Amino acid sequence: MSASPPPVPLTGTTGAPATVPPFDQVAVRVAPGQDLVVRLPGVLLVVAVTTAAAGPATAPARPALVGWGPAPVPPAPVAAPTGDVHVGELVGLCRRVSAAGSRAPGRRLHEELHGWLLTVTDPPSFAVAAATEDGLALVLVGGGTAEVPDLGLRLTPAEGEKLDNGTLVLDRFVTWPPAALQLSAGAPAGTAPHPLADLEAGAVPGAAAVLSPAPAPTAAGPVPTGTTQLRLPAPHVVTPPLPPPPPRPAAPAPTPRAPEVLAPPAPPHDHAGHGHGDHADHDHGDHAGHDHAAPPAPVPPPPVELPAPKKSTLLFGGTGEPEPPREPLPTPGAAPAAGAPAAEPEDERPQVKGILCKNGHLNDPRAGFCALCGIRTTQQTAVLVEGPRPPLGLLVFDDGATVSLDMDYLLGREPETDERVASGQLRPLLVVDTTGGVSRHHAEIRLEGWDVLLVDTGSANGTLVAPRGAPGWSSLVPGQPVRLTPGMAVRMGGRQFAFESPHGGF
Structure with missing residues (x-):
């Protein structure tokens, strides 16, 4: 599988490089080994770790487990890393400088390491690379090395200075190499790092770390909820928008009540011809046969007649002053009156030199087509004309x-x-x-x-x-x-x- 080529640095208007690879967005591949590789925001450290001699193998006590077969075989003795106080101090110093919040902690880390090395009598071998505003800060101590194998470049502490305690130190500010940079603490890397391995953050065992300026592969799919996305998405990949939240259930609309009609009371029913005793025997079904008069419809109010509009009058009384006579309106087609014409407002936009298309639009001399009408500008004579600059984008x-x-x-x-x-x-x-x-x-x-x-x-x-x-x-x-x-x-x-x-x- 071929690796992606590194981005070409953009050149500024002064001729100096205007861009550098973003330190935290490039891949770091770790070669297997016994040393310690630490990656922090803006900092990559490879430090040598001492190991203790392997002791005799002892058979572990077998617990009473069912289904696990015969007695276990004693494991082969292995060397275990010992706790080095100086290694812990070095990692803690890098963490403190990285946590200060600067995206380019290289210069500050350079100063902190220089002061720390003066207080340590036997520092461990290490190689550290940290981001600066326009490149990298390298510090190599003891057996630490920094090399670019594709270009045949190699730096060692022997090219630096010797401290009072006899430790060789190389501290230097360098530009980003256009190929992979490999850091090690002196241990040989017997196996090349896996091409898909990528250390985004943390500390892992390894013999070397390869910092490649090529972009790291972006993970496909959305980021799981509750995690922090350290790597940015690809520049020109459109992120799908989040699904809209489910609509809230609408409150039920109130049922409109029928308007109450206040009807006049019905006339009393004539029960005089019916005795109360006979009323009990009266068929209520025949009660509907009684002729009840319908309530009369409400009479609408008479329309209100508005008074006739009055002429305009003074608010505070008194007699208004007569208005002075006005000049007559100009007659269409008549010659304009003598006098200086009104000056047009001055265009305050910056003036630039460009070429005009046949429709009179000012364009960039480097453009082959008009930005407004789209016709070819090369049909016009290449005569630069000064005019107000249009919006550029x-x-x-x-x-x-x-x-x-x-x-x-x-x-x-x-x-x-x-x-x-x-x-x-x-x-x-x-x-x-x-x-x-x-x-x-x-x-x-x-x-x-x-x-x-x-x-x-x-x-x-x-x-x-x-x-x-x-x-x-x-x-x-x-x-x-x-x-x-x-x-x-x-x-x-x-x-x-x-x-x-x-x-x-x-």
Whole structure:
């Protein structure tokens, strides 16, 4: 099975790499062994573990069990790892730095390890790689090594410095290699790691850890309820929406009551000709034969006649002042009156140079077709004309909301608190994220000429981008602008949007 190629780093407008592989989204494969491999957010550690000699084999006491056959065979003696205090201190230090919340703890871990090594007389051999804003921080001690076998690169502590206690240490900031990086604590890896094995988090035994810049495979199917999804979904996979909640049963509509008609009381029945004694023998069935008069229908009230409307009068009395005479309305077809024509409002949009289609629409000089009418722009002469810049595209968010890009934006949880927003230099774009992964001032959208640039402003959790068709995400280097291309996906915290634009020759 062939591995996916690593994402190609995007180059910023300054020529420096604008993206790096996101540390926590790449696969880590562990080769079998006796050392300890620890993966934390932003940190990967391989540390040597000492083992105790195997003791003599002793037959275990057989409990009284039925159906388990004859007496058990004594197990072969194996070497067991011993509890090293320094190993525990090293793992605890990495956990503390990783738990500080920074997505790039490499520089802080570099400083913490340098101070810790000065206090330890016999540190264990280890190799650690931690994420920085624009690369990796490597610390190799004792027998720790870092190598890129596909490129023939290898680093050892012998290339570093020797501490006062005689320990060799190499601490260096490096760029992400375009191939797999292997870390080990000195033990040989007799077996290559399984291609499907992937350590997302935790501590496991192993001889080496292979950190590959290729994207890790995403699990198919929904995430089980009650678990935490550490790996992000593929950039251009549409997540099916959650099923709508079942409708609540509607309350039964009240039964309308028939209107009560107050009828006049019926006239009393003439029982004078019937004795009470005879009334007992009177057939009630014949009682219906008595002629009862129907109640008279209610008489409608007479219509109310409204008074005739009055002419307008002054509210506070007195005589109104006569209205001054007005100028006559202009006659159709007559010559306009002499005077300066009214000035049209000035277009405040930025002016850019482009080419006009035959319908007069201004377009990006790199475009082959008009963004509005779709006709070929190469039919016109390639003469640049300056005019107001049209909107350069749309941001389509995961909830269906769209934002037209006609000026610079500041995206974040509280963009209105920035001074540039208060001064009108940037327009605020509020990004609501229930996961809390969006910073107050997370990223900027800048319009320069016909290009749309995205800049991470030093957010806590970073900004991930993926061009159309890319297999995985890349992390933006803070302060390095990257040009957005149509179809590029952008992820900030738990929110995602795509950039769409008809402009430019992409």
